[in-house]
Amino acid sequence: xxxxxxxxxxxxxxxxxxxxxxxxxxxxxxxxxxxxxxxxxxxxxxxxxxxxxxxxxxxxxxxxxxxxxxxxxxxxxxxxxxxxxxxxxxxxxxxxxxxxxxxxxxxxxxxxxxxxxxxxxxxxxxxxxxxxxxxxxxxxxxxxxxxxxxxxxxxxxxxxxxxxxxxxxxxxxxxxxxxxxxxxxxxxxxxxxxxxxxxxxxxxxxxxxxxxxxxxxxxxxxxxxxxxxxxxxxxxxxx
Amino acid sequence: xxxxxxxxxxxxxxxxxxxxxxxxxxxxxxxxxxxxxxxxxxxxxxxxxxxxxxxxxxxxxxxxxxxxxxxxxxxxxxxxxxxxxxxxxxxxxxxxxxxxxxxxxxxxxxxxxxxxxxxxxxxxxxxxxxxxxxxxxxxxxxxxxxxxxxxxxxxxxxxxxxxxxxxxxxxxxxxxxxxxxxxxxxxxxxxxxxxxxxxxxxxxxxxxxxxxxxxxxxxxxxxxxxxxxxxxxxxxxxx
DNA sequence: TTTTTTTTAATTGTATTATAAATAGTATTG
DNA sequence: CAATACTATTTATAATACAATTAAAAAAAA
Numbered sequence: 001x002x003x004x005x006x007x008x009x010x011x012x013x014x015x016x017x018x019x020x021x022x023x024x025x026x027x028x029x030x031x032x033x034x035x036x037x038x039x040x041x042x043x044x045x046x047x048x049x050x051x052x053x054x055x056x057x058x059x060x061x062x063x064x065x066x067x068x069x070x071x072x073x074x075x076x077x078x079x080x081x082x083x084x085x086x087x088x089x090x091x092x093x094x095x096x097x098x099x100x101x102x103x104x105x106x107x108x109x110x111x112x113x114x115x116x117x118x119x120x121x122x123x124x125x126x127x128x129x130x131x132x133x134x135x136x137x138x139x140x141x142x143x144x145x146x147x148x149x150x151x152x153x154x155x156x157x158x159x160x161x162x163x164x165x166x167x168x169x170x171x172x173x174x175x176x177x178x179x180x181x182x183x184x185x186x187x188x189x190x191x192x193x194x195x196x197x198x199x200x201x202x203x204x205x206x207x208x209x210x211x212x213x214x215x216x217x218x219x220x221x222x223x224x225x226x227x228x229x230x231x232x233x234x235x236x237x238x239x
Numbered sequence: 240x241x242x243x244x245x246x247x248x249x250x251x252x253x254x255x256x257x258x259x260x261x262x263x264x265x266x267x268x269x270x271x272x273x274x275x276x277x278x279x280x281x282x283x284x285x286x287x288x289x290x291x292x293x294x295x296x297x298x299x300x301x302x303x304x305x306x307x308x309x310x311x312x313x314x315x316x317x318x319x320x321x322x323x324x325x326x327x328x329x330x331x332x333x334x335x336x337x338x339x340x341x342x343x344x345x346x347x348x349x350x351x352x353x354x355x356x357x358x359x360x361x362x363x364x365x366x367x368x369x370x371x372x373x374x375x376x377x378x379x380x381x382x383x384x385x386x387x388x389x390x391x392x393x394x395x396x397x398x399x400x401x402x403x404x405x406x407x408x409x410x411x412x413x414x415x416x417x418x419x420x421x422x423x424x425x426x427x428x429x430x431x432x433x434x435x436x437x438x439x440x441x442x443x444x445x446x447x448x449x450x451x452x453x454x455x456x457x458x459x460x461x462x463x464x465x466x467x468x469x470x471x472x473x474x475x476x477x478x
Numbered sequence: 479t480t481t482t483t484t485t486t487a488a489t490t491g492t493a494t495t496a497t498a499a500a501t502a503g504t505a506t507t508g
Numbered sequence: 509c510a511a512t513a514c515t516a517t518t519t520a521t522a523a524t525a526c527a528a529t530t531a532a533a534a535a536a537a538a
Contacts, residue, residue, distance in 0.1 A: 033489065044522040050292045057296035065490040065529040079406045080319040103354060104403045111346035164343045167318045246491065283493040304519040305501040
């Protein structure tokens, strides 16, 4: 793990965060008491308490005298926190979670493309184009497909010039990573897929907001449809 | 303030969080050192450090030996955290921020309605209907318009049965509150506006996903258009 | 018995003190 | 001038003590 350059408190935050998102501690469960956590991780109460406070700030747990430290209902979890999203990724997400990711991506990315077409500045366009170039290189095996793809989607969010969309970078990135897990493709993106990305960029560049929206929506609908089908098959086999 | 029932650490978290979101400490600025914060709030280092850790967990600050405690770039802020959203609300948001809120609402709410039409269970529908009833009562002055409206939008997010949409409750609620600030209407919702809400509900109830999407989108586009116009006027006056 | 009140004990909340580790800035050296 | 070593500041961690809260048990009252 990356524990080496993290301080003690942050190591414990990550350990506990992972365990909660993996379901080792379920909603409503009590975590070990401060004293027990101290012995378990062999650290002082100071470090333990700071870790507990950080997880509290991320909406995962609550702690009260005599009651102890408890995992709170998942509707309070800060699902858009970069750490929480990483822990979700570690916790082996299933197809249903992938669908939840894709449902929100379908809401966000077309509108982000729309806004990018309206508000993108020259550096924003340069960034998108640079990501596209990396994707092209990737098809020749000269760059990493997945990283280039992530950079493409992130740069469009940035180009929206809306801080809320920009903050959703972590969500989109995690969503893409979950997607990779399930598709697990051995080949780089196809020419068609690359072209779809180019189309979105061209519309943004030409300030064609609605066209950019439509193009992005097309991709999202296609991806979601695939997962919906997979789930349908899964549920058919179950019965 | 609600300080009375909050413990010391949480009081300090709120004080510092507010100041950061208000811009009293700007991005890149150093906060007072731990020692200074202790004297400023008249608390122990324990409480101070725990507060700092909580704000770190929310992405607002970072702290390192010798460097001190600094406000990090706003792109790292957890803008979907309930506390952060509250501090934004306290920090007198401007028209541009309202536009940013509305741009994301426009992305989220129609798709939430779409999903609600697909996945809402009976209790979800009951909840939406109950909010509608409150809105009707509100037009007769028997309930609070704003609260009923907030409940309506929240219940649709819940009905999506998607944890990510559900977590956006805080965002939508804050967005509605910012909206109220700027429109500051003295009368309850008009009959037309009420009907628009009823339409969305009916489509959700009848599993008409696309119609629900379209109805919700119509409302969002109208709201955003008003703010875009207000900003246009504002910028015309400036020059 | 049943309900209410009191007590107790477990757990977190806060304060204090001491020491370690990291690092920006300064001084020193080659 | 560049590289290195030093120093002082600040956060990181530990250890200990006591206060505040409260769930659960015990006692008292009905």
